[in-house]
Amino acid sequence: MFSANHQKFIEMDELSQQKVPFFFIVDFLAENIEMYTESQVEKKGLLIDFQNFKNINPTQELHKKTEWKSYPETLESFKKGFDQVQENIRLGNSYLTNYTRKTKIETNLSLEEIFYHSQAKYKVLYKDFFVFFSPETFVKIMGDKIFTYPMKGTIDAALENAAEVLKNDKKEKAEHYTVVDLLRNDLSMVADEVEVEKFQHIDLIKTQQKDLYAMSSEITGTLKPEFRGKIGSIMKKLLPAGSILGAPKPKTLEIILKAEGFDRGFYTGVCGWFDGENTDSCVMIRFIEQENDTLYFKSGGGITHMSRLEDEYQEMKNKIYVPIY
Template sequence: MNRFKVRAKISGFLILLQHGMKGRRTIISEMNERGRKKEAFVFVIDFDTTNVKLFRPDETDKIWWQANNRSNFAQPPTDEKEIEWETQPVSFGHYKKGYDLVQHHIHNGDTYLLNYTQPTAVQTNLSLEEIFHHSGARYKVLLKENFVCFSPEIFVQIDAGKISSYPMKGTMDASLPNAKERILNDSKELAEHNTIVDLIRNDLSLVAENVTVEKFRYLERLKTNQRDLWQVSSKISGDLPENYTEQIGDIIFKMLPAGSICGAPKKKTVEIIKAAENYERGFYTGIFGYFDGQNLDSCVLIRYIEKQQDKLVYKSGGGITFLSNAESEYEELVKKVYIPVFKKD
């Protein structure tokens, strides 16, 4: 039996529960109504779009967040204690079982790009709150007693009716010789990036007109607690209708799940992801966003640590194509398990 999600307003925020299209339509309508009234809100949506939370921007007892230069928390003084950081990724054998299934579907023509992820157990002397405050990132989210995320990846931004997306595909250790040239000239990375740019362009075309690729494959350097990384991104933009604020919920949900963290074609690829990964992503690879009543800033929930009872689990992965190598992809998954720690001058 298909049980509908139900809506519950508690202290100004809304939670979706259970499964069903009726619940999803309710949350979309709620977001549209807030957009019509030009009311600010923040939101968190899980990968499956079955768990959605809306908050007032100032609900600091439930969520801390930062979206570029906007935030709802005060940065406390951070101590200089030595950070303990140990990781226990899944074995290569375990990883390869899912990887081989993905490759089977790629060679069968069911998908041509799939974002394959796995969990890594983490031991550290930092709490989720301390990780949040120690991390330097464009976007930071702490859902109390649930997860912390320090994401470098924009989902979409809306500024005065213009919507833009910045898909990130391609990561390389910046300390390697000629790392910038190597990542830009890597045929596998180029094919993966081309696919994602095409997918995001199609996604934006569902909600906007005059969609164009403004910048293609530019580099950003990310600092972490273990190493610096080069990350490759592109910028794609389009024009929204005049009354877009009244459709803000529809606009967001039409583009989910985010193309960069599932693959193409979306529907079939998500089915393969669930079979290959064999674990629950939860809020990982979902999205977070801040709507100020007119403009929107949002991110993809990657670089993500989840609290599971008394344990911490870091979830990471990467895009798989027919050109992929299992050992290299496993190494990338492991290298993405880091904290982008603030370093004082």
């Protein structure tokens, strides 16, 4: 999967070893890898709003009421791929598969307005192509330490005792354990002394449609000597991100490509900023893409043997939101 882009990962290693700050963006299958130094970011028309790097203008107030309509596929249509995924889980080919869908949306906001007015930990606008507002960190690298924060499990925050219900939900808990285990194993490929520091931490995500609680954990490790200062080599080892793929990775990827029937493209890929010393990166979820004149929102969730069709369909729809409030 990565042979054609082996050179790009080497270039990332070279930049990071020379301590040259750069922004990188890698699609889901690591078939498209783009890298830009700070001056190139501007020319490309990329707008970035990360915690440790921003290249944005002061925000103007939004003087209009947000109009937002989504046209999710029918339950029957969703069920086709869902059944394929469940069949593969029953056969033992996967024990967690992240199944995503593509939903047409209509809004009176431009991609740029969505970028400027949405609230999220990580936001990127790729001019006339896509915008995302992601709550999910992929990896952070600080010195010789690496951190990852898998996010799995969401619930409508308006439900009674929602945070407790989420923490104790059998299916969500099993899914979260699986992803934590998967990412602990992934991190062990590039790091030693890998440990789960925080487990089942609950975050509130505000949106105009509804507030959601999301469950995440923190896993840390110390980079192995051969990976220190080599961002490209680290990314090549860790991608695709386990939280948006499933486990085991190679077989689950085959299942996803068959069941979903659309090209994820940059959705669920990763992007990040290397500042010359440290790296912060995110998973590109909560993602709106422009195809010709139509906007599509890509969303989904993890499927396990305990998943119920109606619940997963509802979760996919719950995630079609814009965090403007």
